[in-house]
Amino acid sequence: MVGMLRVMAVDDEASALSELVYLLRQNERIEHVTTAQDGLAALHTIVAMMGAGERLDGAFLDIRLPGLDGFELARVIAGFPARPRLVFVTAHDCAVRAFELEAVDYVLKPVRPDRLAEAVRRLSSAVAAATVEEKDTDVIPVELGGRTKFVQRQAVWYAEAHGDYVRLHTVDGTYLVRMPLAALERRWGGSGFVRAHRSTLVNARHVSELRFDGGRMVLQVGTEVLPVSRRHTREVRDQLVRRFRVAAPPAGAM
Numbered sequence: 599m600v601g602m603l604r605v606m607a608v609d610d611e612a613s614a615l616s617e618l619v620y621l622l623r624q625n626e627r628i629e630h631v632t633t634a635q636d637g638l639a640a641l642h643t644i645v646a647m648m649g650a651g652e653r654l655d656g657a658f659l660d661i662r663l664p665g666l667d668g669f670e671l672a673r674v675i676a677g678f679p680a681r682p683r684l685v686f687v688t689a690h691d692c693a694v695r696a697f698e699l700e701a702v703d704y705v706l707k708p709v710r711p712d713r714l715a716e717a718v719r720r721l722s723s724a725v726a727a728a729t730v731e732e733k734d735t736d737v738i739p740v741e742l743g744g745r746t747k748f749v750q751r752q753a754v755w756y757a758e759a760h761g762d763y764v765r766l767h768t769v770d771g772t773y774l775v776r777m778p779l780a781a782l783e784r785r786w787g788g789s790g791f792v793r794a795h796r797s798t799l800v801n802a803r804h805v806s807e808l809r810f811d812g813g814r815m816v817l818q819v820g821t822e823v824l825p826v827s828r829r830h831t832r833e834v835r836d837q838l839v840r841r842f843r844v845a846a847p848p849a850g851a852m
Contacts, residue, residue: 603654604627604724606682608640609660610669614707618658619685621711625718637666638685641674644682651781653788661688672699672827683719683724738766742775749773751789755804755820758784759797769820786830792837795827801839802837 607622608613614631622631632647632654634640640657641746646656657675661668666721676699677679686696686704696704702724703717749766758765759779766773783791783799786805794800800819814832815826826834 603627603655603718603725604630604632605655605721606632606634606640606643606657607664608634608637608657608671609687610635610663611660618709618714619803621714622658624711625715625769627718627722632805637663637668637671637739639664641671644675644678648678648680648780651777651785653784655725656683656685658685658687658705658717661686661690661692669695669699672701675699683721685721685729726764736786738774738775738777740766740775747773751786752801752803753806754801755822756824757799758796764799767820767822791836793830794824794834797832800824800826802835805838808835 600846603752605622607615607618612635615635619633622628622808623661627671632643634643640663642656644654659668659671663671666674668688672684672686675684682694684699684701686692686701687707688704689707691706692704704722705713705717720815736751738751740747753770755767755769757779758767758826760774762778763774763776764779764782766775772788779797779799781786783793786799790802791799792802794817802819804819805817806820809816809818814828817826817830817834
C-alpha cells in the first residue's frame with residue numbers, strides 16, 4: 599500500500615490554480631501540494647526536489663502554459679529516472695495525447711471534485727504499482743578505497759545519522775554516505791523504512807522482534823537491538839502492525 603501522496607499543481611491562471619490546490623488538499627490521499635504557475639518554474643522545482651532527495655509522486659498539469667507547455671514539460675519529465683506520474687487538467691479533450699505521454703488520467707475543466715478524486719485514486723494506484731515493480735532496484739553508491747560498491751536499499755537493516763552523513767548498516771558491513779538522514783527518509787520512507795529515533799531510520803522488513811524494556815520500546819533488527827524514542831513509538835508500532843497485516847495470509851488460506 600502506498601503512503602499519502604506528495605504532488606504538484608501547475609496552472610498559469612491564479613484562480614484555477616487556487617481552486618485545484620484547494621480540492622487536492624481536501625483529499626485524504628494527499629499529503630502535500632507544491633505549486634507552480636508556468637512550465638519552466640515547475641521543471642526547476644522538480645529538478646530541485648529530486649536533487650534534495652524529496653519525493654514527488656504526481657503532477658497535475660494544465661496544458662496551455664507560457665514558455666514550456668504541459669505536453670513539452672511531460673516529455674522532459676519522461677526522461678527523469680524517478681519521474682512523477684502525470685494528470686493533465688485541461689479545458690480541452692486530450693485523451694489521445696495524454697495517454698501517448700503515459701499520463702495516469704486527464705481531468706476536464708471546470709474541475710469537478712468527484713472527477714478529481716477519481717484522478718487522485720488512479721494516481722495512488724499507479725504509484726503503488728510502480729513501488730511494487732521497483733522492488734529492490736534503488737541503490738546507494740558507496741566509495742570504498744577507489745572502487746564503488748552499490749548497496750541495495752533492502753539490504754540495509756538501518757541507517758544511523760552522523761552529522762551530514764549516514765552510516766548504512768547491512769549484514770555484510772557498514773558504509774558511510776554523504777547524505778543527511780532526513781533526505782534518506784524522504785527517499786526511502788515509502789519503501790518500508792520508518793524513523794525509530796531522531797538519529798535512526800529502520801527497515802521494517804528486517805525487524806524480527808518488538809518488545810518493551812524498562813517501559814521503552816526496542817527493536818531487534820538483524821543482530822542489533824535498537825531503542826525507539828517515545829516520540830516515534832506510535833508511528834513505529836503502527837507501521838509494523840500494518841506490515842504484519844499485509845504479510846499475513848488470510849484466515850483459512852493455509
